Amino acid sequence: MFDMKKVSIEWGGKTLTLETGRVARQADGAVLATLGETVVLCAVTAARSIKEGQDFFPLTVHYQEKYSAAGRIPGGFFKRERGATEKETLVSRLIDRPIRPLFPENFFNEINVIAQVLSYDGENEPDMLAMVAASAALTLSGVPFMGPIGAARVGYVDGEYILNPTDEQVAAGDLDLVVAGTNDAVMMVESEAKELSEEVMLGAVMFAHRGFQPVIEGIIKLAEQAAKEPWELSAEIDRSATKAKLKDAIGADLAAAYKITNKAERQNAINEARAKARDLFADEDAAERIASLKLVKKLEAEIVRQAILKDGQRIDGRDTKTVRPIEAMVGFLPRTHGSALFTRGETQAICTTTLGTKDAEQMIDGLGGLNYQHFMLHYNFPPYSVGEVGRFGAPGRREVGHGKLAWRALHPVLPSKEDFPYTIRVLSDITESNGSSSMATVCGGSLSMMDAGVPLKRPVSGIAMGLILEGKDFAVISDILGDEDHLGDMDFKVAGTSEGITSLQMDIKIAGITEEIMKIALAQANEGRAHILGEMAKALDHTREELSAHAPRIETIQIDKSKIREVIGTGGKVIREIVAETGAKVDIDDEGVIKISSSDVSQIEAAKKWILGIVEEAEVGKIYTGKVVNLVDFGAFVNFMGGKDGLVHVSEIRNERVEKVADVLSEGQEVKVKVLEIDPRGKVRLSMRVVDQETGAELEDTRPPREPREDRGPRGGRDDGRGPRRDGGRDRGPRRDGDRDRGPRRDGGERGDRGPRRERGERSEGGNDDGPAPEFAPAFLTRDDD
Known part of the structure; x- marks a missing residue:
């Protein structure tokens, strides 16, 4: 019934299986990828026609984690998978970035790539498997995809690279790096590192590239068995005459415009040239008008790229290595716990740091269960930052991705929770943008945390590098502008301290770059990062000794675990009373670690004294x-x-x-x-x-x-043959043999011949009458x- 095809390969000491023909058979391409007991299904569908007037490539990638994959039921009210989580958004971008450049320039058909995690074993991460499955499904689908690509994760433990490490190995090591690429070039890099050198980072990238070659070979073997017929693309129309016409009409105008250093003025001049081009083809049909506008963009790219390659002259007049002027200041906002205003050329970010207690941690629910994040970085990019009118609201995929990049850059230099028991939130609001606002966020975020008193290991700076590649000629440029990003071939972002790299991200718009280019880019980025660190140090070169007066203070004490119950009290009565009476927040964990927090030191001392009084x-x-x-x-x-x-x-x-x-x-x-x-x-x-x-x-x-008490001698009234009271010699007869003549006990009768009882307080002669x-x-x- 099923025409199933399957390929299995050894990959990093494990078996990777790619299967097609049994599931999702109505999709253009569908692959079930299995590694260990982790299974990901990726299905690709493509529209056969395009909308009239469409001049862009509508590729959409969705990555979704099914809670059933880990044997869990989603939390919350609805008990089903809802909108994309942050991780799902980031993995969707991770898949999108290396495959997008591998479609033809004139291909505008809509494509959906949907990857779903169906089984998760807790050991083999599904994100890499989803990238492999997406590459395989696209290769089988018949769409004009110039792949396949492979992908791999690399760890670095005790000086050794590890291919596809486990979460435990990543946590124990110094590197978490993801690389995707073709068989001869790297297309995408995403990483977090603990201040590693350029040599170690480059070695990790190339180790990953070698590591995913078997995956590419496996996809090709599967395609040889099950690939659909490739789509026939319409022949590309020769528009050399149109291009020449445009160059004669607006070439000089564009060249003059791209020599204007001010962004707003330059953009106005470029728009005037574009308007002239539209008027030139106003009487042509829709297809010709669209084609002419695309040729204008090509003409712009040629002007910018040739000026850099031949003359070493950039749009704003800089050479290839110079960083734009930097102005940094801290304490920019009066009531925040820490703040910084970082400006580099026409890119600007207001970064604030807020310190909170444990109850402010972010709870994250995923396939691995609940976990809590004590460091958050949120990035906002309002439309006014580029002088435009646009949507303003919840963050999109781009904002989530840029925020995570800055998070990865700063996370390695944070103090441990034991040394600094605060929840930290960094907020970056981009107020101007003309090139690498994410790296401005890294610089401003580092300064704002130091301003707040967060004891970072070292300050972190970041820089965005670009690439112009024409045949064998290339130029690596530092601190790229927005236009250089759009018209160039690479977006290469590097962040780190004076001791090494903490984050590396690379996106390629061409078929990939070589090891030589990456080596040059890393060395040049090192120089730029050092310069930026020096400019940041003029504002603040160390963490402030004291926390902001507006920040809460947290004091940690350790008690014996056997005393936890006494501090909490029955039903939490004691700890609630401590909080109510002192005004301080009190958190206690199962190990007996107590965190007392308040913005008033006297409240902390009162609560601490109370707790120590209970346990001491x-x-x-x-x-x-x-x-x-x-x-x-x-x-x-x-x-x-x-x-x-x-x-x-x-x-x-x-x-x-x-x-x-x-x-x-x-x-x-x-x-x-x-x-x-x-x-x-x-x-x-x-x-x-x-x-x-x-x-x-x-x-x-x-x-x-x-004075010592006098010896009062033997008590009176006991000279009856019974002997002293304390020598056990009472002659009272056996106690349990029933020989006592005491009479019935409960019927009111006489109890032996003992006479009436003395009144209370009456003692025999010679006794104490107290x-x-x-x-x-x-x-x-x-x-x-x-």
């Missing part, structure tokens, strides 16, 4: 500050150390006699007490009279020591002989 043990001889919580006839109970109670006996309140406790003390009164004794049952005896109630200093005990014993007294309470 009182020390005999130590002086504490406490609060009277209850008055009784024989003294006062005092709460100290937050969770301890002890008794100050009436004789320990003052050195002179106290007739009535209430005349001296009142409930809620703060007192200073010394611990005199802790009995085996944990009851605490306190003293106020030996402590100066003003200063808390210990006073000399001037009270004379008690009256009745008190109804309640602490076990350690002794009689005051004074």
